[in-house]
Amino acid sequence: MARWQPNARLRLVQAAIDLFGEQGYDSTTVAQIAERAGLTKTTFFRHFPDKCEVLFAGQEEHGRLLAEGAAAAAGTATPLEAVAAALDALAASFTPEQRAFGPRLMRVIDSDSELRERAAFKRLTLATTLATALGERGVTEPTASLAAHLGAQAFSDAFARWITPANDRPLSDLARESLDALREATAALT
Numbered sequence: 001m002a003r004w005q006p007n008a009r010l011r012l013v014q015a016a017i018d019l020f021g022e023q024g025y026d027s028t029t030v031a032q033i034a035e036r037a038g039l040t041k042t043t044f045f046r047h048f049p050d051k052c053e054v055l056f057a058g059q060e061e062h063g064r065l066l067a068e069g070a071a072a073a074a075g076t077a078t079p080l081e082a083v084a085a086a087l088d089a090l091a092a093s094f095t096p097e098q099r100a101f102g103p104r105l106m107r108v109i110d111s112d113s114e115l116r117e118r119a120a121f122k123r124l125t126l127a128t129t130l131a132t133a134l135g136e137r138g139v140t141e142p143t144a145s146l147a148a149h150l151g152a153q154a155f156s157d158a159f160a161r162w163i164t165p166a167n168d169r170p171l172s173d174l175a176r177e178s179l180d181a182l183r184e185a186t187a188a189l190t
Helices: 008-023 030-037 041-047 059-072 079-091 096-110 113-136 143-162 171-187
Strands: none
Touching: 008 030, 008 041, 008 096, 030 041, 059 079, 059 113, 079 113, 079 143, 079 171, 096 113, 096 143, 113 143, 143 171
């Protein structure tokens, strides 16, 4: 096994998704993931604390991008305009490789209750981070939390649409479209 090859983190993610799809999440070990990626278990643990987290790679980075995007919105931006700016910042970080393995990733997550729970926790964590960033812009509660949760849901919906093979639209466009649809839905509640 080579001591160093580029893209170890991405190779581990792809290997995990492949193995989880082939033999199931519970039946797959960290050693198998590392071997499939052409790496060692030690390298796996340098990148991820456990096999669940390999599927949720980048959560901290996603939160940082959301917070920075909200902070960079114009000073006159409404809470949802700041959320849209945050979604743009996050969407810009997604790569063609993520789009390519996205359908397999979602099938794996949907197949396991622990992974579905972890995905819900990730969405909640990102919404909390975004609500904090909105609060730093002076948005008060419960407006900050509601706007942040709408943003997290919009991004989740947009990602699901973005990874469909027939889609050819940018993730940022889909995220803004989803946010607009949720904004309209909340207006219909009154």
